[in-house]
Amino acid sequence: MAPADTPDRDRLIVALDLPDIRVAEAMVDRLGDSVGFYKIGYQLAYAGGLPLARALVGAGKKVFVDLKLHDIGNTVARGVESLSHLGASFLTVHAYPQTMKAAVEARGSSKVKILAVTVLTSYDDRDLADAGYRFGVRDLVEARARQAQAIGVDGLVCSPEEAAHLRGIVGPEMDLVTPGIRPAGAAAGDQKRIMTPAKAIAAGASYLVVGRPVLDAPDPKAAADAIVAEITAARGS
Ligand code: C5P
Numbered sequence: 192m193a194p195a196d197t198p199d200r201d202r203l204i205v206a207l208d209l210p211d212i213r214v215a216e217a218m219v220d221r222l223g224d225s226v227g228f229y230k231i232g233y234q235l236a237y238a239g240g241l242p243l244a245r246a247l248v249g250a251g252k253k254v255f256v257d258l259k260l261h262d263i264g265n266t267v268a269r270g271v272e273s274l275s276h277l278g279a280s281f282l283t284v285h286a287y288p289q290t291m292k293a294a295v296e297a298r299g300s301s302k303v304k305i306l307a308v309t310v311l312t313s314y315d316d317r318d319l320a321d322a323g324y325r326f327g328v329r330d331l332v333e334a335r336a337r338q339a340q341a342i343g344v345d346g347l348v349c350s351p352e353e354a355a356h357l358r359g360i361v362g363p364e365m366d367l368v369t370p371g372i373r374p375a376g377a378a379a380g381d382q383k384r385i386m387t388p389a390k391a392i393a394a395g396a397s398y399l400v401v402g403r404p405v406l407d408a409p410d411p412k413a414a415a416d417a418i419v420a421e422i423t424a425a426r427g428s
Contacts, residue, residue, distance in 0.1 A: 358395030
């Protein structure tokens with residue numbers, strides 16, 4: 192669970208899904224004090240985003256490195272160590288037991304939190320069957336959430352629709368981090384299972400990951416402020 196004194200502003204994580212550092216830095220400047228937490232994923236990480244992550248941490252921002260690690264345990268552990276030296280607050284791994292154990296051991300007492308991706312939200316039951324699994328999405332998500340908790344993973348990435356169900360399974364301690372957030376009236380884009388910020392918080396989400404509704408807004412700073420205001424109203428804080 193996010194510490195109770197986490198400012199509502201830091202419960203919004205803006206996904207810097209942008210093509211290069213120059214554009215990302217301009218967006219961070221534009222968002223200013225309205226945003227305190229950024230996610231760097233494949234697109235930017237492989238285009239110079241990791242030095243930017245270090246710079247953001249140096250500037251007092253929090254960073255979520257969303258690289259969804261999955262490899263042999265030793266390689267995952269070495270990767271987690273390197274990322275923890277960057278000063279990242281969150282990083283993702285796929286929810287395979289070996290991978291999660293390696294990541295949790297390697298994070299040790301560093302401040303980086305390990306988040307597990309249970310089943311990618313683009314997968315349905317048929318995709319899992321095609322990939323050789325004998326479980327459907329709901330059962331696999333549930334089994335992996337329990338394994339993640341038993342291993343000591345800090346949180347789960349899940350769709351807002353799964354949040355209430357998972358909160359019931361893992362209890363109050365784990366962080367639930369939800370993408371697929373759309374303020375009322377925003378375009379869904381390719382997200383199929385979406386929720387408003389207020390509903391996602393009410394469903395038990397600890398942090399909301401938002402990309403396009405902020406990045407593509409005519410006024411990104413105002414869009415971020417509106418989402419934080421919605422988080423505050425939903426939390427009754
Ligand atoms: O633009 P949008 O708000 O849809 O961005 C959501 C972000 O969350 C993207 O960076 C996307 O990769 C990420 N994400 C997701 N669904 C997941 C895991 C991550 O949309 N299951």
